[in-house]
Amino acid sequence: MFTRKRSTRLIAATTALVAALGLSACGGADADSSSTTLSLVGFAVPKAGNNAAQKEFAKTDDGKGVVWKESYGASGDQSRAVAGGLKADYVHFSVTPDVTRLVDAGLVEDTWDDGENKGIVTDSVVVLVVREGNPKNIQTWDDLVKSGVSIVTPNPGSSGAARWNILAGWQQAAADGGDAAGTEYLTKFFKNVAALPGSGRDATAAFQAGTGDVLISYENEAILARQQGEKFDYVVPDETLLIENPGAVLKDADPKAEAFLEYVLSDEGQKQYVSKGFRPLNDTVEVGKVEGANDPENPFPTPAKLFTIDGDLGGWAAINTKFFDENTGIVTKIQQETGKS
Structure with missing residues (x-):
């Protein structure tokens, strides 16, 4: 596999954009006193992978009782919406600068990309x-x-x-x-x-x-x-x-958002994204057969x-x-x- 190397403009009409983003809930029953609602704001492409990871995360101790509120759209638009006030616990964007915008806005810690994965949660x-x-x-x-x-x-x-x-x-x-x-x-x-x-x-x-x-x-x-x-x-x-998509937890997020990020980065979490066509972050992830690929038995050829x-x-x-x-x-x-x- 490849070697991994990683190294602001607020919109005026934020309210209108937020209204157009189409927030939706998923991940279980309606929220109640025993549940925790997490808001995920992301770009449109990884929704299926995120939903697969959310489903399996719900089976873990950390994920029990988590209900998701989601907003998906174009990455830059979504990032500007969060900077402008759209509620988010966890963001999953297309490019790193869309998270950097939130760091500059004081919403995400500047250490968000200090880990081994450098803030990247999905590859393609x-x-x-x-x-x-x-x-x-x-x-x-x-x-x-x-x-x-x-x-x-x-x-x-x-x-x-x-x-x-x-x-x-x-x-x-x-x-x-x-x-x-x-x-x-x-x-x-x-x-x-x-x-x-x-x-x-x-x-x-x-x-x-x-x-x-x-x-x-x-x-x-x-x-x-x-x-x-x-x-x-x-x-x-x-x-x-190589496409490297970042994910980050906001400063004021519920602690379960950090637990979800940790799950996403685990081999089990990465398997959920692989099942929807993403390449795994690490060689330790079991790829297996991926339906829809040109060769399901060898789904990710190395260019x-x-x-x-x-x-x-x-x-x-x-x-x-x-x-x-x-x-x-x-x-x-x-x-x-x-x-x-």
Whole structure:
């Protein structure tokens, strides 16, 4: 398995956003005097994995009586909502800066990523999801920028999933050709973009509804959709990016939220995410058979080149300035130039 290397803007209309987020309860009977309600706020993609972990956590001494209130949406939007007042005990976001925003707001301890896992709770890789039978024979990143290929990927303005996707495309081009090659590739890429939905889950829904020839997505999202009966195929490129999603407990959270985080990081907890298509954090996790994977008996092939945020791209602080700054970011400028803002 790979070697793990890890290293603010408040919205004005927070109240309207919170109302639109669609809070929902899960995890057992309605709350009563003997129960503990925990609020989980996260990005849309890991909901199935979280729900599987919650179900098994409920069987432990720490998890008995826990009732969950959940809010899922685009990672950046969810992070800004919590910073703006949305109640959360535990957050599960797409990218580390969405937790850092809460540290800056005084809501999460600055030691949240000091552990062995550096704050990461789920792993995946960027894949190319294609129509059943792969009619356009899309196998590589170069195939995406050919004439006549239409791409669906979430919008990097709101979605952490989008940033992983776009950085994967950039890095496979820039690894050999430098920034000029990366910029040239992303310019061609965005010219072929047919839709930029708000979140990774919305992007999957758009593709399922018939938009585009290829969806740039998380491997786990493709596996889960196939578990649920979707007939599309997916390709793990020879060169792709390791996706590392953070989780954190808020300062004023109930102690059971910390117990849940510990369960998530345990081998038993990681097995629940593996069952929904996430790659395990550690080699000690028993993977077993994963339905929906290209090869259920060997569900997580190791790419020839697996890039990482810290090892190859300089870490999130540098990335956000270089690529996603609202005025000077490379991706921001490319989106404006191609009319895909």
